[in-house]
Amino acid sequence: MSDTTLTDPLGREVVLHDRTWHGHIIKGHPEVDGHRALVEQAVQAPEEVRMSHSDPDCRIYFAPGPRPAAKIMLVADVVRGVVKTAHLAKKVSGGAIEWAR
Numbered sequence: 825m826s827d828t829t830l831t832d833p834l835g836r837e838v839v840l841h842d843r844t845w846h847g848h849i850i851k852g853h854p855e856v857d858g859h860r861a862l863v864e865q866a867v868q869a870p871e872e873v874r875m876s877h878s879d880p881d882c883r884i885y886f887a888p889g890p891r892p893a894a895k896i897m898l899v900a901d902v903v904r905g906v907v908k909t910a911h912l913a914k915k916v917s918g919g920a921i922e923w924a925r
Contacts, residue, residue: 825860830867830907832885833923838867838900840907853911859890863910866898871925874918882908884918 828840840863850857866887876882881903887896889912897913900906 828864830864832867832873832883832900832902833870833925834873836902836905838902838905838907840864840867844907844909849910853909855912856896856910859896862887862890862896863898866896866910867900867907870923871895872916872921873923874916875920875922877919883922886913886916889913 825842825845827842829837830840831837845860856863866885870885870887872886874884876884876899879901881901882899883902885898885900889896893914894912895916896910898910899908901908
């Protein structure tokens with residue numbers, strides 16, 4: 825697989841680098857292995873986008889996960905235009921809502 829450029833509902837582009845997918849996300853969060861399409865959909869068709877408490881340049885995207893009780897949670901630096909991490913979450917959390925479906 826190669827780097828993927830994704831556009832969020834607010835028109836921002838972020839890149840999911842292959843090295844980030846394999847070198848960080850799959851290594852640190854093996855529960856999302858095999859679910860790259862769901863991770864990409866978290867940016868393209870999220871249920872909600874929240875501001876990050878810890879970094880004003882980052883947004884947290886939430887989308888349906890691979891099972892009913894799980895959400896995909898993806899963090900992207902929207903200033904640099906890169907996906908930083910993704911994993912499964914049990915609930916939606918983070919700062920103020922920036923966008924919601």
